[in-house]
Amino acid sequence: MSGFTSQFWASTIDGLTVGSIYALVALGYTLVYGVLQLINFAHSEIFMIGTFAVLGFFGILGLNAPATGFVLVLVILGALIVGAVASGGTALALQFIAYRPLRRRGASRLAALITAIGASLFLREIIGITQGTQRVTVKTRVLEKTQLFTIGSAQVRADKVLVIVAAVVMMILLDRFVNGTRLGRGIRATSQDAESATLMGVNIDRVVSTTFLVGGAMAGVAAALYLIFYENTSYDVGFVLGIKAFTAAVLGGIGNLRGALIGGVAIGLIENYGSSFTFTGAQWRDVIVFGILVLVLLFRPTGLLRETGGSVRA
Amino acid sequence: MRKFSRQAQVLVLASTLVLAVSGCKSSSSTGAAAGGGTVKVGFMGDLTGANKQLGINIHNGAKLAFDQYNATNPANKIEFTDYDTQGKAEQATAVAPKVISDKMVAVIGPAFSGESKTAVPILEEGKIPNISASATNALLSKNGWKFWHRVLANDDVQGPGAASFLVKNAGFKKIAVIDDQSEYGKGLAKAVSAGVTADGGTVAVTDSIDPKADAWSSTVNKVKGANVDAIYFAGYYSAAAPLVKQFKDAGVTATFASGDGTLDQAFITGAGAAAEGAILTCTCVLATSSTDPAVSKFISDYKAAFNGDPATYSAEGFDAGTAIVKAVQAGKTSAVDINTFLATEDFKGVSKPIKWDAAGELTGGGTYIHRVKGGKIEALGNFQDAKL
Numbered sequence A: 001m002s003g004f005t006s007q008f009w010a011s012t013i014d015g016l017t018v019g020s021i022y023a024l025v026a027l028g029y030t031l032v033y034g035v036l037q038l039i040n041f042a043h044s045e046i047f048m049i050g051t052f053a054v055l056g057f058f059g060i061l062g063l064n065a066p067a068t069g070f071v072l073v074l075v076i077l078g079a080l081i082v083g084a085v086a087s088g089g090t091a092l093a094l095q096f097i098a099y100r101p102l103r104r105r106g107a108s109r110l111a112a113l114i115t116a117i118g119a120s121l122f123l124r125e126i127i128g129i130t131q132g133t134q135r136v137t138v139k140t141r142v143l144e145k146t147q148l149f150t151i152g153s154a155q156v157r158a159d160k161v162l163v164i165v166a167a168v169v170m171m172i173l174l175d176r177f178v179n180g181t182r183l184g185r186g187i188r189a190t191s192q193d194a195e196s197a198t199l200m201g202v203n204i205d206r207v208v209s210t211t212f213l214v215g216g217a218m219a220g221v222a223a224a225l226y227l228i229f230y231e232n233t234s235y236d237v238g239f240v241l242g243i244k245a246f247t248a249a250v251l252g253g254i255g256n257l258r259g260a261l262i263g264g265v266a267i268g269l270i271e272n273y274g275s276s277f278t279f280t281g282a283q284w285r286d287v288i289v290f291g292i293l294v295l296v297l298l299f300r301p302t303g304l305l306r307e308t309g310g311s312v313r314a
Numbered sequence B: 001m002r003k004f005s006r007q008a009q010v011l012v013l014a015s016t017l018v019l020a021v022s023g024c025k026s027s028s029s030t031g032a033a034a035g036g037g038t039v040k041v042g043f044m045g046d047l048t049g050a051n052k053q054l055g056i057n058i059h060n061g062a063k064l065a066f067d068q069y070n071a072t073n074p075a076n077k078i079e080f081t082d083y084d085t086q087g088k089a090e091q092a093t094a095v096a097p098k099v100i101s102d103k104m105v106a107v108i109g110p111a112f113s114g115e116s117k118t119a120v121p122i123l124e125e126g127k128i129p130n131i132s133a134s135a136t137n138a139l140l141s142k143n144g145w146k147f148w149h150r151v152l153a154n155d156d157v158q159g160p161g162a163a164s165f166l167v168k169n170a171g172f173k174k175i176a177v178i179d180d181q182s183e184y185g186k187g188l189a190k191a192v193s194a195g196v197t198a199d200g201g202t203v204a205v206t207d208s209i210d211p212k213a214d215a216w217s218s219t220v221n222k223v224k225g226a227n228v229d230a231i232y233f234a235g236y237y238s239a240a241a242p243l244v245k246q247f248k249d250a251g252v253t254a255t256f257a258s259g260d261g262t263l264d265q266a267f268i269t270g271a272g273a274a275a276e277g278a279i280l281t282c283t284c285v286l287a288t289s290s291t292d293p294a295v296s297k298f299i300s301d302y303k304a305a306f307n308g309d310p311a312t313y314s315a316e317g318f319d320a321g322t323a324i325v326k327a328v329q330a331g332k333t334s335a336v337d338i339n340t341f342l343a344t345e346d347f348k349g350v351s352k353p354i355k356w357d358a359a360g361e362l363t364g365g366g367t368y369i370h371r372v373k374g375g376k377i378e379a380l381g382n383f384q385d386a387k388l
Helices: A002-006 A010-035 A042-059 A067-103 A109-131 A158-180 A182-192 A194-199 A203-228 A235-250 A257-274 A280-300 B002-025 B053-070 B089-101 B113-126 B137-143 B157-170 B183-198 B217-226 B237-247 B264-277 B295-304 B314-329 B335-344
Strands: A147-151 A153-155 B036-044 B076-084 B107-108 B131-132 B148-150 B172-181 B204-209 B228-235 B257-259 B279-282 B367-371 B376-382
Touching: A002 A010, A002 B217, A010 A042, A010 A067, A010 A153, A010 A158, A010 A182, A010 A203, A010 A235, A010 A257, A010 B217, A042 A109, A042 A203, A042 A235, A067 A109, A067 A203, A067 A257, A067 B279, A147 A158, A153 A158, A158 A182, A158 A203, A158 A257, A158 B107, A158 B217, A158 B264, A182 A194, A194 A203, A203 A280, A235 A257, A235 A280, A235 B076, A235 B204, A257 A280, A257 B217, A280 B204, A280 B217, B036 B089, B036 B113, B036 B172, B053 B076, B053 B107, B053 B295, B053 B314, B076 B089, B089 B113, B107 B314, B113 B131, B113 B137, B113 B183, B131 B217, B131 B314, B137 B148, B137 B183, B148 B172, B157 B172, B157 B228, B172 B183, B183 B204, B183 B228, B217 B237, B217 B257, B264 B367, B264 B376, B295 B314, B314 B335
Parallel strands: B036 B076, B036 B107, B107 B131, B131 B148, B172 B204, B172 B228, B228 B257, B257 B279
Antiparallel strands: A147 A153, B279 B367, B367 B376
8 A cells, every 4th residue: 555655646647647648549549439430450550650750750850969948849849740640641541541442332340340450460560570670769868857846756747747738738629629610510420420410411531531630640649749758669569558548448438539538547547556556566557457447337338428329529 | 458459469370370381481591512411400589579689699699600610611511590489489389390390400599488488398399409598587497308408597596696796796775676577577586586685685666567568657656666776677678778768767866787688789779878887687698808719709700790799698699509519510410319419518618618407407607797888788797706
């Protein structure tokens, strides 16, 4: 118990940080599921490609020392944009190459699911072969990990604040987009009832493409934050993280945007709290996370926030 | 989700099998000279996986021994064939039958402990002598294997040696011991913990991290809260590098120490400045310069052949290769004959004296201490004499 209490604040801050990344990735799973009822298993690889794109971006910049001031803002914004474009682009390409032809031919959901798993393995192995299977590291730190202040035992660092703040801002933007724009309305309409939405003049193809693009861009932002925070990536970086993010989406109620946020943060916190007890170690982390997932689903089979089937709610 | 991950594993395994059957075989060494006989020796280890540098070091060490022998134009040349396991137990099990059907008469490897545990029983059944240059799990020699050998002492030697150095020579009393949940890491961590307690130190924190994820903040917080003098991480460099960075970034000032799995330049490349001052223990000897003429000849030959300094396990790979060369020189060309001959060998290798007991363990072998200084690994000598 002592570990839990003495590390409570540190676990909270770290849980929120990693939870924010889970939440951003979870949005992609939830958005696509809401519209197509498809679990896009390749989403973890879309995230992974984002990390490599941002790594390349940092390589091109060739910084010799951590950036400061105005340059730092530009570099971070640049990284977020590069990540979003790379991941969003990959997601969009995947939708056109792999999923759309299937949908056009009226293939079963199972076929789409297998395609998703196949695309996931394909992308992972391609990167593994071309970029190597070793971890690759960011050569020069981008954001100095300065300690801003402390809360109890917790060290609040600039990079952790950046991750949390950027994630919250992205969620608010996404919320505005889904609730406040015409395309967003299309997404909501399609997820409620695709057939009626078509009859009401919603362009389904455009809605689906937008959903993949937006979900991918969120994963790309997560990828940029991940690289700034952890400073390394590898071809299989998406595997464990993808499982966690998908779990977050299910825990929050898949199809529900705020659910993804709550699920992501909940998993981040549970992971850190769960492994801080003296009698458990980090090896118990996944046992605790998935144990709680099973419990929650037993009592709320649709997840924490989702009441009914088939709708993107914000 | 669990279901998916199992499906994915099945898919990966299936594709691995296909690869293994369809052609992992890429001969990397000079083949048999026309007219002369050929002795086929296989290499099993990580050549393309996450810790491939270690596998490549062993491979190059052994290849140097074979190339030098082949250059003398002997009656029986040695042909060296690669069987890439990516350091994974399941892939090692998949390629081991191939090693047997290709009629290899000896194997350098399997490199790591996890893959040794699963693949050696298959080699044992095929009666193929195998010499690991890097598997250090203590339990491996307790399986009654007749064809298995290793050219370095095990973690039961490394653990107490590392602990004794940290507690007695370096004066660290409170130590955190962390493993990576691998076969190797768990065994080594257990041996280090036992050694620290035996030498009068305290194991203040024990934890196990998932090397495939980066989210280790709970471990970092635990270690930070315990205010330890040193951290011993039992695992491989691919996780050690980001882990040591997370410790330093969180303001942990304890000295970072790790075992042979981390003793590689790749650790320093990955961790950068955070690696500085790290202590690395090994039952191997990382020699980059020496006053011993045999060792310095090995170093200069290695440099000339591979365009770089010998690295972790290169010397062990060379010694394993030499052991097989000696058997072939003595006219032993069948697997069983080579194995019988290995039991009688007693020579001074470039890393340490090579002489095996009935279980395949070296009769002499100890723990050696290294330290990261100025971005390079320097050898500090054996654990009784080394000073920080």
